[in-house]
Amino acid sequence: MHKQKFGKILSVALSVAMVLSLSVTALAADGETHLTIIGTSDTHGNIWGYSYEDMKESTGDGLARVSTYVSQVREENPNTILVDAGDTIQGTIMTDDLYSKDTTDHPVPAALNYMGYDAWVLGNHEFNFGVDTLKEIIAQTDVPVLAANIKNADGSYFTGAGYTIVERGGVKVAIIGVTTPNIPRWDGTKQGVADLTFESMADAVADCIEEIGDGADVIMVSTHAGLSAEYSTDGADAAQTILDKCPEVDVLQLGHTHTTYINNDGAIPVGETKNNAGEVVRYDLTLNADKEITSATVETVSMADVEPDQGLRDVPAIKTAQEKTVSFIQDNVLGHAAADFQPVNEINGLPEGRLQDTAVIDLIGTVQLENSGADVTAVALFKDTSDLKQGDLNYGNMFDIYKYPNVLYTVEVTGAEMKAYMEWAAECWNQWQPGDINISFNPDKAGYLHDHFIGLNYEVNLSKPAGERIENVTFQGEPLTDDMTLTLCVNDYRYTGLKNEGIISGEKQWESSASVRDMLVAYLAEHDPLEPVVDNNWKITGVDLQLDNPERAAYIEKINAGELATPYNKSINLNEANNVVVNGLLYSADDAVSSGLGDTVFYRLRDLAVAFKGTTAAFDLTWNNGVVLTKGGEYTAASLAPRADGTAIDYANLTVTVDGTPVEVSALLIGGNYYVSAEGINTLLGINAVEADGVLTLTAEVAGPGSGNAG
Incomplete structure (x- = not known):
């Protein structure tokens, strides 16, 4: 096995355009070998390069564009390896609403096969539809599927492999695949997940390296996780621990966090791409005659303006899936919106749907309460721009306001637990300071964690620090006391998250057979045209935004004109x-x-x-x-x-x-x-x-x- 590092000197480059010039093979000195590794991650079912919510082609993403780029790189350097770091089969109407229910001729494995991937590492969203569905999809691909830290009950690899060895130009590259062990936190109740064991990533990589022994010249780890810990205190879900424990690793690919990341610490090349196949991460390695790495570069390459590969689009399974999905959306008017559901943003980029009660949140909450029979439910605005516009509504509109394939659970909670949950959600706002002219959002807590509550009346006092903001909570006209008992309805992801956070303690009482999107479709059919209804059951208090101050108006005018950036994570303060x-x-x-x-x-x-x-x-x-x-x-x-x-x-x-x-x-x-x-x-x-x-x-x-x- 190759163990000698290249003098801890790493050339790091960040590229936003596809610039290919002289053949690297032509530039190789005697005895040298040049390897190129291309990594994708979090493509989330975006094969074609198409926004099904908007019913139009995208301009800078999708595996069809990546396929064009990969083909050009392979022409330049036949010693090219292609690896995907997971979250690959979920994320679009095609994958979530059609091919999760009938996996026959699934378009994702068809794309992986066509593009000639050398490895596919599982991500957490691969488990959204249960283990049996995942196995049906895996069975359709010729690509080695890796998950070194996911084991069956007997200790064997869930996918049958933790690593694969690829040979290019006489150099053997071991690709080890691991994924975040937090999957049970989100999908622990999905079919088959509870039967699996999810281990520390670093431990699994170390075991693979020991098993590989001297069988590889280069060790690459592709991990569906970020560099830092997400939930663990021991680093089990942090890719950094792989580097700390396994000095034999030569290349590290990250995923999961939807972030462009390129290291610059001079050790080994580490890279990550954003989601939806809008970019790839590219590693270029040079090895001498002794198969020791002498140099390496890492860069991200944008797919903007890259022409889609028509050959991939013409693959029968992919072409059929695209036509089937487009027809599913455009040929089926599900109902009509009597008016727009979201108010116009006062400040461009600051979503009113996270600042006040709106008809979109109340619609989803109403549907969840009616289907679950619960007392209270919680809804997040998963996408800042989500709206139902006046006029015809199709499935793309339902996807726009509810992008995840979640189902619903009910659980019994105490009034104290309910308040703790509400305080947890209220951490998504920053504390208001005297002089602030807008409310802003906590950059350390993602918008999909920002729940609003239906079935209760309450106030959020943003002049107070996190943990002390929820006030005047009432249920059915009476103050909510700590010893009261309520039936709470939340989606499956939120339930497991709240349980793991220790915010709620009860066990699941009921699970819906349909997804929230399917419930919204059924509700629309019975309430056409759909009227935007807002009950204003909550409001923000404790702030003085100086609404009549001309200085405030001047700042907002500049923001809305594009002269100033949206004060999303830090309020503009007149003091x-x-x-x-x-x-x-x-x-x-x-x-x-x-x-x-x-x-x-x-x-x-x-x-x-x-x-x-x-x-x-x-x-x-x-x-x-x-x-x-x-x-x-x-x-x-x-x-x-x-x-x-x-x-x-x-x-x-x-x-x-x-x-x-x-x-x-x-x-x-x-x-x-x-x-x-x-x-x-x-x-x-x-x-x-x-x-x-x-x-x-x-x-x-x-x-x-x-x-x-x-x-």
């Missing part, structure tokens, strides 16, 4: 300076004007380091007998407090060591900190920030990991 704008986001920097330098505004350099983080203008600051600035470095020091009134201002010619080179700029020295002008920061960083009316504005590309929602 802050808001004098630095980076990529449309507002930041506050301590500033000053020196009478000796006219009206030039100077900004505290350390505040700019905070504001520029996460962009290509990012920089780190340290002190080594002078100011040392490292372009691209991550500034980790805590934000500084505003300077005290009356602090002396001194003019200074500041020499900054920038990436080892001394650069001189004009500055102000105030309270031991240096302040620079727009001209100064541009000189230091080689950027083009502009100051006008005291506001410094910078537009810079985003650098480093992106953001996304796990699922």
